[in-house]
Amino acid sequence: MNPIQKVQQELDQIERQVALIxxxxxxxxxxxxxxxxxxxxxxxxxxxxxxxxxxxxxxELARHPQRPQTLDYIERLFTDFSEIHGDRSFGDDAAVICGxxxxxxxxxxxxxxxxxxxxxxxxxxxxxxxxxxGYRKAIRIMQVAEKFRRPIFTLVDxxxxxxxxxxxxxxxxxxxxxxxxxMARLEVPIIATVIGVGGSGGALAIAVADRVLMMxxxxxxxxxxxxxxxxxxxxxxxxxxxxxxxxxxxTDLSExxxxxxxxxxxxxxxxxxxxxxANLLDVSLQKHFAELKKMPLPELLSSxxxxxxxxxxxxxxx
Amino acid sequence: xxxxxxxxxxxxxxxxxxxxTEGLWVKCEGCRQIIWKKDLxxxxxxxxxxxxxxxxxxxxxxxxxxxxxQYETFDGNLSSTDPLKFxxxxxYSSRLRQAEHDTGLKDAVINAQGKLLGRPVIAxxxxxxxxxxxxxxxxxxxxxRAVERAAETKTxxxxxxxxxxxxxxxxxxxxxxLAKISAALARLDKVKVPYVSVLTDPTTGGVTASFAMLGDxxxxxxxxxxxxxxxxxxxxxxxxxxxxxxxxxxFLLEHGMLDAVVHRKEMKPYIxxxxxxxxxxxxxxPSAVSTS
Ligand SMILES: [Zn+2]
Numbered sequence: 105m106n107p108i109q110k111v112q113q114e115l116d117q118i119e120r121q122v123a124l125i126x127x128x129x130x131x132x133x134x135x136x137x138x139x140x141x142x143x144x145x146x147x148x149x150x151x152x153x154x155x156x157x158x159x160x161x162x163x164e165l166a167r168h169p170q171r172p173q174t175l176d177y178i179e180r181l182f183t184d185f186s187e188i189h190g191d192r193s194f195g196d197d198a199a200v201i202c203g204x205x206x207x208x209x210x211x212x213x214x215x216x217x218x219x220x221x222x223x224x225x226x227x228x229x230x231x232x233x234x235x236x237x238g239y240r241k242a243i244r245i246m247q248v249a250e251k252f253r254r255p256i257f258t259l260v261d262x263x264x265x266x267x268x269x270x271x272x273x274x275x276x277x278x279x280x281x282x283x284x285x286x287m288a289r290l291e292v293p294i295i296a297t298v299i300g301v302g303g304s305g306g307a308l309a310i311a312v313a314d315r316v317l318m319m320x321x322x323x324x325x326x327x328x329x330x331x332x333x334x335x336x337x338x339x340x341x342x343x344x345x346x347x348x349x350x351x352x353x354x355t356d357l358s359e360x361x362x363x364x365x366x367x368x369x370x371x372x373x374x375x376x377x378x379x380x381x382a383n384l385l386d387v388s389l390q391k392h393f394a395e396l397k398k399m400p401l402p403e404l405l406s407s408x409x410x411x412x413x414x415x416x417x418x419x420x421x422x
Numbered sequence: 423x424x425x426x427x428x429x430x431x432x433x434x435x436x437x438x439x440x441x442x443t444e445g446l447w448v449k450c451e452g453c454r455q456i457i458w459k460k461d462l463x464x465x466x467x468x469x470x471x472x473x474x475x476x477x478x479x480x481x482x483x484x485x486x487x488x489x490x491x492q493y494e495t496f497d498g499n500l501s502s503t504d505p506l507k508f509x510x511x512x513x514y515s516s517r518l519r520q521a522e523h524d525t526g527l528k529d530a531v532i533n534a535q536g537k538l539l540g541r542p543v544i545a546x547x548x549x550x551x552x553x554x555x556x557x558x559x560x561x562x563x564x565x566x567r568a569v570e571r572a573a574e575t576k577t578x579x580x581x582x583x584x585x586x587x588x589x590x591x592x593x594x595x596x597x598x599x600l601a602k603i604s605a606a607l608a609r610l611d612k613v614k615v616p617y618v619s620v621l622t623d624p625t626t627g628g629v630t631a632s633f634a635m636l637g638d639x640x641x642x643x644x645x646x647x648x649x650x651x652x653x654x655x656x657x658x659x660x661x662x663x664x665x666x667x668x669x670x671x672x673f674l675l676e677h678g679m680l681d682a683v684v685h686r687k688e689m690k691p692y693i694x695x696x697x698x699x700x701x702x703x704x705x706x707x708p709s710a711v712s713t714s
Contacts, residue, residue, distance in 0.1 A: 267651030
């Protein structure tokens with residue numbers, strides 16, 4: 105029996121117990137206390153259950169075709185959204201959406217990768233995998249936001265930067281590298297949220313931020329579980345093993361000190377209730393935004409630097 | 423001892439032809455010709471016939487770049503803690519032990535301080551033989567420290583890349599090194615200390631997508647494989663064969679992604695010349711670059 109089944113078994117047992125108590129005894133002080141105690145236990149077990157979901161189950165939730173995407177959140181969290189297009193050099197990448205918006209009345213910049221839902225949209229959005237011009241558009245507009253002191257919110261949901269001939273020709277690596285360096289020193293608050301899939305450097309290129317949040321059922325990894333399995337196990341079907349070994353869930357990232365906070369999702373995942381998911385994200389964004397707004401600029405910049413400087417320092421000195 | 427000496431001498435004489443051919447010849451993958459290993463080594467491991475640049479290890483690279491092969495190393499005492507306790511077909515911990523045994527290094531980079539044609543420099547040189555030059559927490563920290571040391575002491579920085587990218591066995595920890603190093607490079611940029619990035623065969627993945635592409639100059643050796651995604655990943659994605667020369671130095675130069683492709687023989691004077699351009703003039707050895 106795996107740990108999930110064990111928890112499920114206990115939950116089933118409690119359910120039977122509750123039914124028995126309710127059937128046999130009337131409402132008195134003793135039974136109420138007993139029932140309260142069982143209710144408490146149920147809460148604990150439900151939490152445990154969430155934690156016990158395998159990394160692969162989380163991966164499937166993070167990639168769920170009905171999971172809310174960047175545009176779904178923009179619609180619910182921001183007002184007066186006006187899109188800004190193009191990198192002023194090569195083209196406009198539909199995999200990356202940028203625009204001016206208002207967050208609870210305040211002028212902000214929103215940037216996110218959009219996977220698209222139906223096949224037509226997916227093709228148009230290149231399945232949410234940006235080309236260099238997408239990253240260049242993003243940083244170009246971030247620098248406009250910086251000039252006018254507008255905070256930046258990014259929403260990350262991408263399998264990664266697109267691996268193709270033209271992407272390489274136009275300098276995919278350079279585009280990502282440039283964003284990493286420039287985001288590190290942008291003189292405005294930045295909050296990045298991984299809403300679905302945080303796919304490697306292609307995700308990080310819009311996620312060097314003062315606060316990096318992950319939705320409860322999102323993943324963030326250096327390579328997809330399938331890719332890792334193909335390389336390390338020489339067998340792409342070992343994706344579940346790879347997902348587990350790489351530690352890619354929000355809880356993992358939090359424990360490893362690579363993110364700042366986890367945003368809870370509605371029961372069963374964000375795809376079950378878009379409004380509830382957006383509300384939960386809103387609460388978290390407001391909290392972090394309020395904290396960042398209080399910080400003087402030099403402190404904001406130095407703490408962003410220090411965060412990444414001391415992050416993931418897993419080594420020993422002999 | 424005498425009998426052994428004599429016998430080995432005898433063996434050398436009698437089996438001259440067979441003994442000398444084994445391990446003393448190398449087939450060049452560039453021109454398919456058989457070349458003397460000694461000739462190759464004397465030519466800085468560049469094929470004398472077709473100029474193919476063979477891979478060299480980090481120590482050979484330092485010997486090539488720094489005057490009289492004299493330099494001080496630092497941060498060489500850092501080693502991985504295997505933070506994910508990663509096991510695939512093999513345990514990462516045993517891969518680390520093997521790599522350490524094979525290279526004599528604790529991870530895939532050497533940090534050194536020395537002189538390049540008389541100019542003080544800090545050099546971080548990656549070692550491809552150490553788990554494909556992959557970048558985990560140790561490489562990330564060492565390169566960051568080299569960047570910081572360059573900024574603090576106002577010493578020009580040279581990073582020589584040779585890497586398959588992020589180290590999968592350290593998962594997202596390796597990914598975060600990209601952000602860390604890039605942030606440090608933003609500070610180096612701000613204090614206007616020169617940084618020359620040298621890309622060698624191969625430089626791909628997260629290394630290209632961070633510090634390797636962030637030099638004031640990004641220069642490469644001829645024929646080096648340089649890219650974000652590996653050629654196999656691209657082929658699988660687009661289901662097409664890749665054009666000849668794709669992702670090689672010359673291809674990147676043609677597409678405006680490199681500042682120069684520099685022959686191994688010219689690398690040292692080229693960098694010296696670049697440092698002259700980027701730093702205030704003081705008396706130093708001339709940086710003669712042949713303009714052939
Ligand atoms: Zn040759």
